[in-house]
Every structure is written in C-alpha cells, then in structure tokens.
Amino acid sequence: MEINKADFCNTELFADVLKNTPFSPPLLHLPYCEDTDVLAREKNIKGKTAHNRICYQPMEGQDADENGNPTDLTFERYERLAKGGAGILWFEAVSVLPEGRSNAHQLMINENNLDKYKKLVESVKEKSLKENGYAPIFVLQLNHSGRYSKPCGVPSPIVGMRNSFFDKPDLCYTLASDEYLKRLPEVFAENAYLCEKAGFDGVDIKCCHGYLYSELLSAYDREGVYGTSFENRTRLLCDTFRACKSALSNDTVLACRLNIYDGYNTPYSFGTDSNDYTKYDLDEPKKLIEILVSLGLDLLNVTMGSPYVNPDVSRPYKAGIDMPKTNALSALSRLFEGACEIHKAFPKLPVVNTGVSGLCAKAHLAAAGMINDDMTDFVGFGRMNFAYPDLAKDILSNKFDAKQACVACSGCSTLKKNGLLSGCIIRNKLYRDIYKEFTSK
Ligand SMILES: Cc1cc2nc3c(=O)[nH]c(=O)nc-3n(C[C@H](O)[C@H](O)[C@H](O)COP(=O)(O)O)c2cc1C
Structure with missing residues (x-):
C-alpha cells in the first residue's frame, strides 16, 4: 500500500512539504504498512542471527579523546543504543589513520587501545542481552576521510583527485599519491583485524559520502592506476576487500557502506549515466557490487549523496530548512527505490537501506512497508537512533512513541x-x- 496524499497531509512534516511540492505519484513510491510485526522477522547474516530488520546506522558522536580512545560518553551512547534492541548496530566511522580523521575527536583503534574497544564491545553486548535477551550484530565502520579530513579541527584535505567543482581557493590540497593509496589496503586490513580481535561481528569498508574511497569511484580525471577506467577507479576498494578478507577469519562479516549514486550534478559523480552525469544510472554500482560479492562482501549498506555537497540527497530533511536542490519526498523515494533495485539485483546479499529518519513520526510505518514489500532486508535508522535510542524495542512491542521521534531538523549534523x-x-x-551555547555565540 502506498501512503496517499491524505496520509501525508496528516503529519506536520508532510503538510509542510506538500505546500511547496507538486505531488507526483509516478515519481513517488513511499511504502507503508501498519503491521510493524514484519520488522520482527529474524535474518541470518553469515551464520549470525539478526533478531529483527532494524539497523541502527553509523552516526559519529565526536566524543573520542584526542588519541581516538572511546570515552565515558562513547560508552554511554553505545550502551543506550545497544539496549534499544536493533538487529544490527553499526558503529560509526573509525579512522584508519590519524591524518584521515574527520575531526579531532574521531575514534581510532590500534594495538595500544585494543583493550578499550574490547571493553566497549563486552559492555554493549552485556547491556543488550540483559535488556532484550539478544545482542545486535555489531559492525564497525572503517574510514579515511580524504577530502574531508580535519584531524586537528581544521580542514587538511587529502584528495583522490583535484576537482574544480569542489576545491576551495583558500585550502591547501594534498593529492593522495599512488604510493599512498597502495599502502591503504594493508592499513585497512590491520584495522579490520583489530576490530575482529575487539569482538566486533563485522567490519565495514566505508565507500560513501564523498570520503576518499568514495571520491575515487568517480576519479575520471585522475592519472595512473587509480583513475579514469572503471577498473582503476574501483581498484582501491577491491584491493582493500582482498586484504581485509585475508586478514579476517571466516566468521567475520565483511561489509561495505556504498554510495550507489552521488548526485553531485558535476562530471565527477558515481552512479550516473556515462554520457549524461545528470542522469541516475546504477549500471556501474551494480557491476562493482557483483565484484565485491565475488571478493567476499557479506552485507551491503546502500546510501547516496554527501553531507558536505548535497545533504538533501543523502539525508532528506524537513522541507523549508535549506532544501534548495530537490525536495525531501522525491529524495527519500530515490534512496528507498535505489536500495530496492540493488536488493532485487542481489537477492542473496543482505542489504540495509538509508534515509528513513526523514519520515519522522511515520518512519516506523514506512519501515514496515519496506520489509512487507520486500524492498530491502534491513531498514537503516540514522538520526532517529540519536533521537530515540529505544526505537527498535518500542516498535517491536507496538509502543512507538511519536513524541520521541526524530524531527529531521538535522541539528545533530550542525553539531558534527x-x-x-x-x-x-x-x-x-x-x-x-x-x-x-553554540548558536548563542
Ligand atoms: C551527526 C551525523 C553523523 C553521521 N555519522 C556517520 C558515520 O559515522 N558513518 C556513516 O556512514 N554515516 C554517517 N552519517 C549518515 C547517517 O548514517 C545516515 O546515512 C543519514 O543520517 C541519513 O539517514 P537518516 O535519515 O536515517 O538519518 C551521519 C549523519 C549525521 C547526521
């Protein structure tokens, strides 16, 4: 069943949106199902049981200490999330190298702080078991921030390609050399091995939102072995998969959060027609996913856009607040349909989708609709898990409380x-x- 116009108008969010947006049903399929029990279905990922179809998406809290150690605040945040009862708890981006940190308080894992990560995993596992009788599948995301590196709090971009559309005149850009990139698969593999030792069930090689790996996917104008052709642009990700696969035991889930569509409206935009970069086209993403599956991909988290370039594509939010390029509902529809197309093309590969927090107090009904309509295996909640950590538990016990839901203001993003x-x-x-305090200054 599709949400109809009347349903939309019943909520504050949709009323706002519809004031300015012509409603165009052919473009817009937003799933909807009132029976949220469908979200309680178990799903197996590489021999591990996800106890339901809700995934808490990775959300950087920027609360590590200067050495990348989890602090009390990190522990509290993840303990809250673990108690929330999701089937998958996807830990935020952890930087594989100091120079690739997105901020001065991003998490980093190494031999010296491994015990702290072990403690973190033990603690969240214990809290979730005690609260819900099961633990989520714990996946940790590894990243190099590339163009968006800010290791000391100021931009220090390390880019896959100089890009006249994105480069700012006042910034000094370091082009990642072939030698630098060639070292990264081993660096990721070392980090992945540490994650496994810490007790995580899975490791995600992050390749989305315009960070280094994601940027390379559209490095059409980079010279050498990491640019221009499809094979070259995907080389780093594939080499990293090979390195991680051999560093990890057979039990560990190898995951990827992947931008299937950048939507930058520039010639350097992945997931677009090779003859027309304004056109959405999933041919290359599908070709890449097929290769990743052959290299051991066990779990795919599908996303789009960049929070730095087109947040309206990657995290649709309430219309009226900074929504210049597209409208929230068609962006949401594209996120859901995109994940659905990948899910249909790879029915054996567990897929998580993105963006549902944008539906605010109706998100749980849309989530149930996505599972009911077989559009995805897992529904990913990002901002919603910050707002409403008990969300999964509450949905599954039919106690969803609209007053605790995310309002899609993206204030969390302003803080980040x-x-x-x-x-x-x-x-x-x-x-x-x-x-x-920040806004009063
Ligand atoms: C404050 C903040 C932190 C985020 N941190 C991460 C992250 O660590 N890794 C990642 O892949 N995405 C990150 N994201 C993106 C979210 O995981 C998610 O894709 C996005 O918010 C859209 O989903 P939603 O509508 O459910 O919020 C972050 C988003 C926000 C707003």
Missing part, C-alpha cells in the same frame, strides 16, 4: 559540522545545551 559533540538537540539535554 562544527566539530562539537553530536547527538539529538531536540530529545537529549546534553546536546541541546551544546547547540544552544
């Missing part, structure tokens, strides 16, 4: 962008106060 501790500025006093 400004290097502050990030969390929900509406539902959590700690982050609300930080936001208030």
